[in-house]
Amino acid sequence: MxxxxxxxxxxxxxxxxxxxxxxxxxxxYLDAAWAVHEAAERLLDGGLADQAAPxxxxxxxxxxxxxxxLDDSGGTMGDALRALTVxxxxxxxxxxxxxxxxxxxxxxxxxxxxxxxxxxxxxxxAAGLGPVGxxxxxxxxxxxxxxxxxxxRYGAALHIQDLREQLAANVxxxxxxxxxxxxxxxxxxxxxxxxxALRDAARTEEATVWARRGLAAHPTSPYLPPLRDAxxxxxxxxxxxxxxxxxxxxxxxxxxxxxxxHPLQATATRIGSPQTxxxxxxxxxxxxxxxxxxxxxxxxxxxxxxxxxxxxxxxxDHLDDLGKYLLQDLIEQRRTTxxxxxxxxxxxxxxxxxxxxxxxxRYQYAVLHLKALRALHQQLGTPGEFADYLHALCAEHxxxxxxxxxxxxxxxxx
Numbered sequence: 001m002x003x004x005x006x007x008x009x010x011x012x013x014x015x016x017x018x019x020x021x022x023x024x025x026x027x028x029y030l031d032a033a034w035a036v037h038e039a040a041e042r043l044l045d046g047g048l049a050d051q052a053a054p055x056x057x058x059x060x061x062x063x064x065x066x067x068x069x070l071d072d073s074g075g076t077m078g079d080a081l082r083a084l085t086v087x088x089x090x091x092x093x094x095x096x097x098x099x100x101x102x103x104x105x106x107x108x109x110x111x112x113x114x115x116x117x118x119x120x121x122x123x124x125x126a127a128g129l130g131p132v133g134x135x136x137x138x139x140x141x142x143x144x145x146x147x148x149x150x151x152x153r154y155g156a157a158l159h160i161q162d163l164r165e166q167l168a169a170n171v172x173x174x175x176x177x178x179x180x181x182x183x184x185x186x187x188x189x190x191x192x193x194x195x196x197a198l199r200d201a202a203r204t205e206e207a208t209v210w211a212r213r214g215l216a217a218h219p220t221s222p223y224l225p226p227l228r229d230a231x232x233x234x235x236x237x238x239x240x241x242x243x244x245x246x247x248x249x250x251x252x253x254x255x256x257x258x259x260x261x262h263p264l265q266a267t268a269t270r271i272g273s274p275q276t277x278x279x280x281x282x283x284x285x286x287x288x289x290x291x292x293x294x295x296x297x298x299x300x301x302x303x304x305x306x307x308x309x310x311x312x313x314x315x316x317d318h319l320d321d322l323g324k325y326l327l328q329d330l331i332e333q334r335r336t337t338x339x340x341x342x343x344x345x346x347x348x349x350x351x352x353x354x355x356x357x358x359x360x361x362r363y364q365y366a367v368l369h370l371k372a373l374r375a376l377h378q379q380l381g382t383p384g385e386f387a388d389y390l391h392a393l394c395a396e397h398x399x400x401x402x403x404x405x406x407x408x409x410x411x412x413x414x
Contacts, residue, residue, distance in 0.1 A: 004051050007039045011055050014062040022071035029070065033063055033080040040087055050095035056088035057106065060118060068115055078117065085118040092128030100133030108140040111159050122166035138167050165193070174201045188218045188227040195230050208234045215247070219254065225263075232267065241271050252280055256287060258300035265304060277305060292321040299326070308333070312341065319348045327352075339376055346373045347389065354397060363403040367410050374412070 013032045036059045043052035063081045072078055097103050107120055107129075122137075129137065141163045148157055161184050168180040174197050181193050191214025198207035211231035218224055228251060235244045248264040261280055268276035284298040295318035302311035315322060315330050322330075327349050335342045346369060353359070353366040370390070377386035390412065397403055407413045 003039065003043055003046070004048065004055075007036065007043060007052065007055050010036045010039055011059045011062070014059055014066070016062070016066040016069065018069045020069070022069060026070060026077075029066065030076055030080060033059070033077065033084065037080070037083055037087060040084075040091070044087070044091055044094065049091045053088065053091035053095055053097075056084060056091055060084050060088050064110075064114060064117055067117060081118050085120065086124060089121075089124035089128065092125060096128045096130060100129050101136045103129055104133045104137035104140060107137060108144070111163065112144060112156055122163065122170060126170050134167065134170060137163070141167070169197075174198065174203070185217065188214050188221050188224045190214075191217070192227045192230060195227065195234075199230070199234065204234055204237065208238070224251075229263070232263075245271065245273060245276055249276065249279070253283065256280070256284055256294070257297045258304070261297070261301045262304065265301075281305070288318075292318060295321045296323065296326055299330070312338075316341075316345065319345060324349060324352055335376065339379055343373065343376060343380075343385075346376070350393075354400070354403065363400070363406050366403065367406045367412065370407070370412055371410060 010032065014029075014036065016029060036056075040052045040056050040059075043049070060081065063077065063084060067077055067081065070077060092103060103125065107122075107125065110118070111120060126134065141160055144156060145160050148160070164180045164183075165177070168177040171177070177197055178194050181190055181197075184190055191210055195207045195211045195214070198204070198210060208231065211227060211234060214227045215224065215231060218227075228247060232244050232247055235241075235247070244267060248267050252260045252264050264280055265277055268274065281298070281301060284294060284301060287294050288298065295314055299311045299314050299322075302308070302314065312330065312334055315327070319327070327345060331342045331345050331349065334345075350366050350369050350373070353362045353369070356362040359365075374383075374386050374390075377383050394404060394407070394413075404413065
């Protein structure tokens with residue numbers, strides 16, 4: 001059997017009966033998809049891309065269809081489909097079709113008439129499409145655009161805008177690309193595309209203008225950080241340190257959380273502005289009485305700047321406002337250097353677990369921390385204090401028989 005015949009047989013194995021359950025034969029089907037990839041890759045390496053390409057296209061179509069009925073919550077079949085799609089693109093670029101319009105039509109139908117996968121990247125197929133195929137695809141996209149309805153706003157319209165942008169990017173004309181991207185400026189990501197295109201074209205002043213416009217247009221968007229970082233990079237290259245700090249400060253003032261403090265602290269450290277870091281920490285402290293949940297953010301920011309004692313004191317003052325996992329981390333960090341400090345927070349942590357109702361592991365975790373607290377009291381030479389605390393805890397929770405049983409099992413029972 002030739003390698004081409006072997007590949008054809010493997011692709012035949014990708015047919016899937018939609019009546020099968022979503023979990024039936026998942027592993028076997030995944031293995032079959034990767035076997036096709038391996039066999040096709042050997043053909044490409046052997047210079048037989050023209051014979052591998054049609055088989056790969058069939059494989060992509062079959063796996064895409066199978067994913068409509070297979071459970072792929074783990075994403076493994078999606079990974080295989082992406083790999084097959086990229087390999088198909090490699091094949092058609094190595095052996096362009098005689099009629100590139102057919103490839104353009106396949107891209108059009110796959111994008112608009114299929115369930116949404118695979119996600120095609122036009123740059124992968126550009127060499128296979130050539131000027132004729134790209135022009136035909138552009139015509140097909142505009143035909144789709146002319147038939148849009150209001151119901152298509154969040155479906156086909158997004159694909160049309162995406163393909164228009166990819167087609168414009170392939171031309172290599174920065175101004176044309178910007179005109180296409182600027183048709184839809186509803187997200188910071190669009191401004192970022194324009195900013196990056198202008199930056200890559202060495203038009204840094206224009207890139208900076210577009211980045212500023214994006215920040216002004218979407219000041220509260222959760223997708224703003226990459227655009228903000230791009231602006232900071234442009235301003236840094238231009239030596240505009242004051243505006244860099246202003247951008248970072250404005251972001252933190254609007255959203256005073258650790259995720260925004262981190263780049264502010266890095267920028268301030270690089271520029272040499274410790275007062276900016278102190279300003280940010282001061283802002284968090286000022287907000288704390290009205291926003292006690294902000295204790296977590298202040299603690300994380302203090303830890304990042306190396307102020308671990310201050311972070312611990314904030315934690316002690318706001319034990320009721322901390323999540324269990326942050327409190328556990330703080331206790332573990334503190335107990336190695338200041339073991340006497342953590343006995344009280346340990347008790348607060350245990351009480352938190354015992355107060356829960358929806359966590360079936362709550363007693364298990366409570367007992368785990370009780371054992372750690374017992375070891376800590378032994379280290380401190382105060383085992384009697386722990387015994388008194390445990391006795392009172394058992395009396396308080398005497399109706400929680402499952403908890404008391406786990407205490408006995410752990411050797412902590414009375």
